[in-house]
Amino acid sequence: MAVLVVSALSVVGTDEVTETEPFKVEDGAYAVVLDEAIVPYSGTDVTVEADNSEGTELFVGTANGVDTDSMLDGVAQEQISDVSFPSSVEHRFIPGDDAPEAEITDMDWWISQDSGEKVSKTFDLDADPQVLVISAADADENLDGTSVTMKMHVAGVFALSLIGIALGIILAGFAAFFFLKWFNGRIRPDRKRLRADGTDGTDGTDGTDGTGGTDSTVTPGSTDSARARPPRRGSARSTRSLRTLTATALTTGLALSGCSAVPIAQPNSPDITPYERTAIRAGEAGEFMTDYTESLDSVLKDGGTDLDTIQGEPLIERTRAQIQIAEKAKQKLRAPNFTEVVAGSPSFTEYPMWFYAFGTTGGKGDEKLTQVQLATRESASTDPIVRTASYIPADQMPTLMADGHGAVKPGPEEFTDGMTKTADQVSTFLADGKADGADANGLKEGGFKAFRGYLGDLRGEDSGFDKVDVSCKPYEKFDFTSMTLSTEHGAIGMGEVRCTLTIEVPDDYSVDLGDTIEAVKTNDKEGGTVKVATAHPYVLMKTGDELSAVATDWDVLTSRIE
Numbered sequence: 001m002a003v004l005v006v007s008a009l010s011v012v013g014t015d016e017v018t019e020t021e022p023f024k025v026e027d028g029a030y031a032v033v034l035d036e037a038i039v040p041y042s043g044t045d046v047t048v049e050a051d052n053s054e055g056t057e058l059f060v061g062t063a064n065g066v067d068t069d070s071m072l073d074g075v076a077q078e079q080i081s082d083v084s085f086p087s088s089v090e091h092r093f094i095p096g097d098d099a100p101e102a103e104i105t106d107m108d109w110w111i112s113q114d115s116g117e118k119v120s121k122t123f124d125l126d127a128d129p130q131v132l133v134i135s136a137a138d139a140d141e142n143l144d145g146t147s148v149t150m151k152m153h154v155a156g157v158f159a160l161s162l163i164g165i166a167l168g169i170i171l172a173g174f175a176a177f178f179f180l181k182w183f184n185g186r187i188r189p190d191r192k193r194l195r196a197d198g199t200d201g202t203d204g205t206d207g208t209d210g211t212g213g214t215d216s217t218v219t220p221g222s223t224d225s226a227r228a229r230p231p232r233r234g235s236a237r238s239t240r241s242l243r244t245l246t247a248t249a250l251t252t253g254l255a256l257s258g259c260s261a262v263p264i265a266q267p268n269s270p271d272i273t274p275y276e277r278t279a280i281r282a283g284e285a286g287e288f289m290t291d292y293t294e295s296l297d298s299v300l301k302d303g304g305t306d307l308d309t310i311q312g313e314p315l316i317e318r319t320r321a322q323i324q325i326a327e328k329a330k331q332k333l334r335a336p337n338f339t340e341v342v343a344g345s346p347s348f349t350e351y352p353m354w355f356y357a358f359g360t361t362g363g364k365g366d367e368k369l370t371q372v373q374l375a376t377r378e379s380a381s382t383d384p385i386v387r388t389a390s391y392i393p394a395d396q397m398p399t400l401m402a403d404g405h406g407a408v409k410p411g412p413e414e415f416t417d418g419m420t421k422t423a424d425q426v427s428t429f430l431a432d433g434k435a436d437g438a439d440a441n442g443l444k445e446g447g448f449k450a451f452r453g454y455l456g457d458l459r460g461e462d463s464g465f466d467k468v469d470v471s472c473k474p475y476e477k478f479d480f481t482s483m484t485l486s487t488e489h490g491a492i493g494m495g496e497v498r499c500t501l502t503i504e505v506p507d508d509y510s511v512d513l514g515d516t517i518e519a520v521k522t523n524d525k526e527g528g529t530v531k532v533a534t535a536h537p538y539v540l541m542k543t544g545d546e547l548s549a550v551a552t553d554w555d556v557l558t559s560r561i562e
Contacts, residue, residue, distance in 0.1 A: 018085045022149035025078050026093035029143045030100075030135055033072065034080040035065065035272075037129035041085070042268035047151045049120040050134045054145035057137040059105050060121050061113035062130040065275030070351045070380035071107065072133070075100050078143070085152050102381035103139040109380065125268075131275070278345045279353035279377060279384075282406045285343035288375075289359050292386065296335035303327075312376065312385040314475055314496055318535050318555045321520050325556070328519035336361045336371060344400040344408035344485055353377045354483050355384075356492070360394050368394035369552070372539050374483060374494050387478060388494055390537040391552040398487035398541060411484030411491030415542055419481045419493050422540055423474035426549060427497045430472045430536060440540065440549040447536060447551030451499075458503065467504040472497050472536075490542035495549075498557075501532040517559045525561040533557040 025032055032050065039046055050058055075096045082090035105113070111130060114121070115137045123132065136142055280288060295310045304323045311319055326333045338359030345355030354376045362368035369391045377384040400408050410416075418439060425438040426448070433452050435443040442448070458468045475496040484493040503513075505528045517532055538551040 016154050017151050018154055019151040020083070020085060020149055021088040022147045023089055023091060025143045025146040025148060027142075027144045028076055028095075028098075029078045029093060030075050030096075030098060031072055031077045031104075032080070032091075032134040032143065032146070032148055033068065033077050034132040035129065036062075036123050036125075036132060037270050037272050038081070039083045039125060040268055040270050041152065041266060042125050043266045044153050045122050045124045046083075047120055047122040047153075048132055048134070048148065049118070049151065050146055050148045051118045052143070052146045055117060056141050056143075056145065057115055057117055058119045058134060058143075058146065059113065059115045059137040060119040060132070060134050061105075061110045062121065062123065062132050063107075063110050064277040065131045066277050066348060066350060067107070067109040067380040068131040068133055069275075071100050071102075071104060076142075083150060085150075089148075089150060098142070099139055100381055101379075104133070104135055105137060105139075107380065108383075274349045276347040276349045278347055278405070278407050279355040279375075280343045280345055280357070285341045285357060288343065288384065289338050289341045289357060292373075293335040293338065300333045300335065308385075309383070310385055312387050313477055314535065314537075315386055315388045317557055318537075321555060321557045325516050325519045328515045338371070342397075342400065344402060344406075346410050346485070347405065347407040351377065351379045354387075356400075356485055357386075358397060360397070362394070370394045370397045372492075372494065374480075388480075388496060388537055390494065390539050390550075392539050392541075392550045396541070396548075396550065398490070398492050398543070400485060401488050409486040411486055411493060411542075415491040415493065416481050416484055418547065419484070419495060419540060420474075422547070422549060423480075423495050423497065426495070426536070426538065427472040427474055427499075430497060430499055431470050440547045442549045442551075447538070447554045448549075451534070451536065451554045455501075458501070464506065465503055466506055467502075469502040470499055471502075472499040474498075475535075487541075487543075489544055492542075493540045495538055495540055497536040497538075499534045499536065501530075501534065503530040503532065504528060505530060513559070516556050520556055520558050522558050522560045527561045529562040530559060531562060532559045 052058055077094050078091055080089055080091045121132055299307050340360040343355055343357040357373040358370050360370045371389055371391050373386050373389045375384045375386045402408050422440050429435045429443045475498050480495045484491055535555045535557050538549050541548050
């Protein structure tokens with residue numbers, strides 16, 4: 001017991017903190033990385049401290065492992081691979097690039113962060129683990145001259161040590177008591193039995209009755225029985241001593257078991273599972289939509305400069321065409337103002353990620369519409385970009401069902417399989433106007449109907465065109481079918497169809513195709529054939545057994561003369 005107590009106090013001391021030997025970070029390392037899940041203890045917390053001897057300001061942050069793995073992939077780093085208190089930390093240097101693609105301190109996915117010449121971070125071993133990263137605060141510097149150490153709080157060890165000392169003293173006292181009792185009993189002389197006349201039954205010194213025999217009987221009922229030796233009581237005293245020892249041991253055991261309520265560091269086999277996270281977490285939807293609309297407003301005012309930082313294909317082609325058309329018509333574009341925002345995505349174990357964002361627009365007197373956005377994030381070092389957007393009536397906005405981690409399940413397999421068929425049916429309807437046998441409702445409404453009306457005007461007798469042909473097919477550069485979400489009563493997804501109009505103009509006609517087609521011309525060639533590319537985004541929703549395709553508008557993308 002004394003050895004155990006002295007050993008414990010030599011490790012943790014009276015401040016109840018045990019620490020590892022500090023290690024120096026390899027020169028050229030950009031970051032030190034610790035997966036909190038590998039620390040093989042529970043019931044306490046651990047503090048990681050880093051100090052730089054060259055005056056470099058350090059940065060420390062915690063984040064989900066999905067983000068840190070993406071950000072630091074291929075970057076020179078020092079990884080902590082094993083932790084054992086109070087021994088040294090096992091670590092390894094992984095060579096790579098001097099720095100990641102973006103400045104690590106500017107990322108929006110940090111859960112906590114701090115900076116300074118000396119930084120520290122404390123984390124609870126019983127909480128959900130994260131990944132801890134230490135790097136230079138300045139992107140142009142590294143961790144040369146940095147030392148790292150780890151400390152673990154072991155509250156209760158000092159108190160248990162005191163209890164151990166007390167228990168050792170108690171046990172030592174019992175041991176001494178029973179040893180002395182045994183030792184004294186070993187040398188005590190036996191009692192001699194008395195005769196009825198009060199003598200010892202000897203006539204001399206040999207203890208015999210004078211006839212050569214021993215007097216060892218007592219007649220029952222005689223007065224000699226009253227003078228006989230009383231029964232031995234040693235066994236009763238031993239029983240009481242044993243009971244006392246048992247009670248003491250039980251009391252001490254109960255006292256020690258009561259200390260289990262105190263948070264005490266205990267060895268624990270770490271459960272290393274892959275990290276996962278949602279593309280957009282709870283509370284981030286409003287911030288994303290606000291940043292997006294502000295950036296879009298700025299881009300629109302600047303004629304489309306840096307549009308690729310917030311949008312990607314296929315949406316970016318539609319926005320660029322809208323900017324050209326607005327300039328031709330001397331109109332001003334502005335980003336929508338969202339009053340209600342919701343977002344959801346499934347859980348991801350690695351990048352790229354995607355999510356849906358829903359923003360409701362419209363004020364007093366205006367029809368309330370909900371813009372459905374599908375955004376992707378290619379890596380942890382890049383910002384999300386909106387890949388497509390389309391409107392639906394606000395009263396058709398579905399309810400997303402998120403789990404305890406904020407993740408929404410992807411749409412069911414049968415819904416995903418049906419998206420391809422629906423895209424073909426939308427293409428057919430836009431080309432020939434036939435919706436018979438289509439699985440989805442809504443093909444004869446909204447933006448689909450408006451495009452068919454536009455075609456009818458071009459083909460009218462008063463248009464002056466010899467021929468107007470149209471061919472349509474689903475957009476193939478973006479996989480819409482892999483990005484669906486389950487809703488309370490079904491599922492939601494998005495799609496887009498691209499059409500090409502071939503307009504034959506008579507040789508003796510001078511036809512004005514209007515500002516829209518003129519604004520998006522890609523050449524100045526003279527000829528009798530005009531080809532116009534159009535985009536038809538839509539939202540596909542399943543509610544119960546009913547499937548609906550919703551499109552509120554369509555866009556002219558480009559035109560050229562052949």
